[in-house]
Amino acid sequence: MPRTVALIGTDAIAEAMRQINPDVVPAYPITPQTAIVETFAQMVGDGLVDTEMINAESEHSALSAAIGAAAAGARVMTATSAQGLALMWEMLYIASGMRLPIVMPNVNRALSAPINIHCDHSDSMGARDSGWIQLFSENAQEAYDNVLQAVLIAEDPNVLLPVMVLLDGFIISHAVERLDLLDDRTAKQFIGTLMPRDSLLDAENPPSWGVFDGLGGYYFEFKRAQAQAMINAAAAVRKVAGQYAEISGRHYDFFETYRLDDAELVIVAAGSAAGTIRSMIDDLRAEGLRIGMLKLRMFRPFPERDLVKALSHVKNVAVFDRSDTFAGEMGGPLFVELRAAFYEEEKRPQMLNFIYGLGGRDLSRNLIRQAVDSCKLAAGSNERQKRIIYLGIRD
């Protein structure tokens, strides 16, 4: 029987971790992620899990320990945010390059400077080329569900890549929400046991891991294989979502659409903003506007073809980015990639970019209305030009 509970987002993640019962969790605290490892450390202390918890002296060390443990054949998790993720940078690439199925919730927080502890997506977006699968969550329920699914996605033999589960700092991590937890037995059956490959602890067949490529040069081949693993990840995400739907009744895919079928204007967004946008869409529909939403769950791999298919009938797309690329009038990362996805298409929607919510600035319903008004204006003018709008900026 599922259990309905009221939890803050970080405790929802800790509950998922308790059910996963990872062999090793090396961690270092950072706001707003700290609450995850605090609650989990209590679970370790109370003997609710068998996990070897390692209090590392930095995030770089935490992920290094995770990599070592994963190469030894352990099921490994850690968690981080913002500067912590930035300090892991070197190891992010090593985890994915060594093809280690580590699962790491990242509680999205703005990167310094100026120092700011609140939500935006600059931390994980900066890691978008690090070879990690990235799944966004709209709320605590999705964060919990994503963590459980992430384990099987990461460990899929056609994938073997680390997974970052993303949840918005404070908005999800520190707000109490109602959610359903799987009962422990169902969760454990779903998770199963890890079959390690080339374990460092296999005394019969001791392998070497992360070896020097030599001067002969096979790096290129390893990277091509890694690129293929990320391509394969899409199918694994879908397969695991199907299995998860059977036990939870909750359906996941690369993205979720809301009132999209006859929509002329569609807002594309990821993370907690989707909740506010959804409620606004109902109001705007009541006013007669044909508007819908596409909430992106899977950012890596980027579901290019599916997105194009879902949006090709749409006249106007408003892409909401909670981070900037600072690439010089290119817009936010979601915008850049979604625009690129349409390059070969005959029918391309007019696309506007709204950069919002940096450093935790609230995305109010009123701001969404402002964005929609800008789109209406652009649609009326019929001229095609790139527009990047900083939504809610003091101008």
Place this chain on the structure above:
Amino acid sequence: MAKQWDFSRIREWGWREHPVGPVIPEPGTADRYETGGWRSLRPILSPEKCVHCFTCFIYCPDSAIVVSAEKMKGFNLRHCKGCGICARECPKDAIHMVNEAEARGLEKCLLPEEGGTGREQTS
């Protein structure tokens, strides 16, 4: 039995043929890799000072200390990269480091290009 890894055709392998992630499934393959070529300093043993405590054996990062019949016998110069850790850690100062070029002039050192196997001991 530990796994044998046949990589004789590795130069022809496409990207699908390499092990997943940079893994070498067979143990001990570093034995086939010559790291002695990096050496600019060579350890020299003074056998009369050595008490065979094996501190050097424990510290050597390249397993280049040759031990047989419970005695420290010298260095495997095919693998010794000349880091000097053994010389520093030896409690009896029984090891000192000399310039490699000098060492080559001082004694017959049979490196492969000189017709030896490179495994000869220096003392």
